[in-house]
Amino acid sequence: MTITASTFTPEIVRTRHIKLPVTLTVVTVLLALLFVFSPVTGESIFRISDRISFTIADIHVASAPTMWISWVILAVLAAWTWWDAVAYRRTGLWVSIVFAVIAMFAFLTWAAQDGGVVPVAGTLAGALSLSVPLVYGALAGVIGERGGVVNIAIEGQLLLGAFTAVLLSSITRNPFVGLVGAIIGGVMVAFVLAAFAIRYLVDQIIVGVVLNVLVSGLTGFLYGALLAPNEAALNNAVTFPRWKIPLLGDIPVIGPVFFNQTFIVYLMYVVVAIVAWGLYRTRWGLRLRSVGEHPQAADTVGIKVNPTRFWNVLLAGAIAGIGGAYFTLVSVPQFTKDMTAGLGFIALAAVIFGGWxxxxxxxxxxxxxxxxxxxxxxxxLSTPIPSEFMLMLPYVVTILAVAGFAGKITAPAADGSPYIKG
Incomplete structure (x- = not known):
């Protein structure tokens, strides 16, 4: 029998995506168990205002009814995702966002039982403050991996940036000089990474891990030998003050959170916008993405693959260095050993969760x-949750987000692969 083009019907392969439905179902079941075995009474209070910049009446909700109504909505959303999975449909991103917001609201209602107060504005401000180094580290990771270089050394770049920032700011009594020092510190780590990974073709993962250990040991040694004995002169940084933006800083809730910040936070807004625009709208972004996706094709059209990767790894290091400066020029005016506490690895998880x-x-x-x-x-709030679990919470959320909510993600095709011309 001869098969012609008119009689041949291609087979359509459909994939059922169940990772999200499973994740939402597990979260829904865990919340139900929490609410059943640890019932609450009374009311929960959500404090919207910060009582300084603006005043809005507190929101009082009946704890138990609010929790269970929220749980029913979560169950419906979880069932929705299963319906989409059975029908071979992808669930919209908005479902995950709404589910996460309602789940968090239900959990906080449980945590603030019996008259507990949830300071919404304060919690958001704290979240932004803790996110700044992560954002800079994540941008560094995106730039490096879009160019084909896995930047495991984000942790080391943050840590050396924090060290050089406090040292130069303490000596010169100028936070901007400290910021420049942080950039130099991040670039120094990135230079070693680029030299070994791109020029000498050493495995990028190994180089990154070794650099993190090296920087941790180096800064720990210098802290004990240099900073600790001369704390007043060398470990007492001048920090950036808060600058309130007129009008924007007076907007209720979001104004004090986003527009009454330090220079490094405002710089973060600019850097995020520039990187997001430049990656998809400029020649720089096109060249960066091309050497990360198909370096051979980029080489054939005249793009110098390895120099492009090298300079962009240095740019990523400079951005990560700014994130390190936040630790010692904003959060605290002093350097301590391993003060980045693994945030570089969480920033790397943010890169993966964000799909590069x-x-x-x-x-x-x-x-x-x-x-x-x-x-x-x-x-x-003195919740009955064990303190050990509280310390695990950021890492549990990281694992849950990457493993359950991220969906199918694909790294740049040449990510981690060295390029040998010819």
Whole structure:
């Protein structure tokens, strides 16, 4: 029998996506168990205002009814995702966002039982503050991996940036000089990464891990030998003050959170916008993406693959260095050993969760920052959750987000692969 074009029907392969439905179902079941075995009474209070910049009446809700109504909505959303999966449809992103918001509202209602107060504005401000280094680190990761270089060394770039920032700011009594020092520190780590990974073709993962250990040991040694004995002169940074933007800073709730900040936070807004625009709208972004997706094709049209990767790894290091400066020029005016506490690895998770996109990676970093802020809030509310779990919370959210909510994600095709011309 001869098969002609008119009689041949291609087979359509459909994939059923069940990762999201499973994740939402597990979260819904866990919340139900929490509400059943730890019932609440009374009311929960959500404080919208910060009582300084603006005043809005507190919102009082009946704890138990609010929790269970929210849970019913979560169950409906989880069932929706299963219906989409059975029909081979992809569930819209809005379902995950709405589910996460309602689940968080229900959980906070449970945590603030019996008259507990949830400071909404304060929690958001804390989340933003904790997210700033993550955002800078995530942008550094996006730039590096879009160019084909896995930047495991984000942790080291943050840490050396924090060290050089406090040292130069303490010596010169100028936070801007400290910021420049942080950029130099981040670039130094990135230079070593680029040299070994691109020039000498050493495995990028191994180089990144070794750099993190090296920087941790180096800064720990210099802290003990240099900073600790001369704390007043070398470990006492001049920090950036808060600058309130007129009009914008007076907007209720979001004004004090986003527009009464320091220079590094405002710079973050600019850097996120520039990277997001430049990656998809400029020649720089096109060349960067081309050497990360198909370096051979980029080479054939005249793009110098390895120099392009090298300079963009240095740019990523400079951005990560700014994130490191936030630790010692905004959060605290002193450097301590390993003060970045693994945030570089969470920033790397934000890159993956965000699908190697600057905006999505930034939102993922904000989510992880919120999880850390939530950890502090739950401690204040004296919830019956064990303190050990509270310390795990940011990392649990990171794993849950990447494994359950991220869906199918694909890295740049040449990510992690060295390029040998010819």
């Amino acid at each position: 996109d600057p905006i999505k990676a930034t939102l993922a970093a904000l989510l992880f920052g919120f999880a850390t802020s939530l950890q502090n809030l739950l401690s204040v």
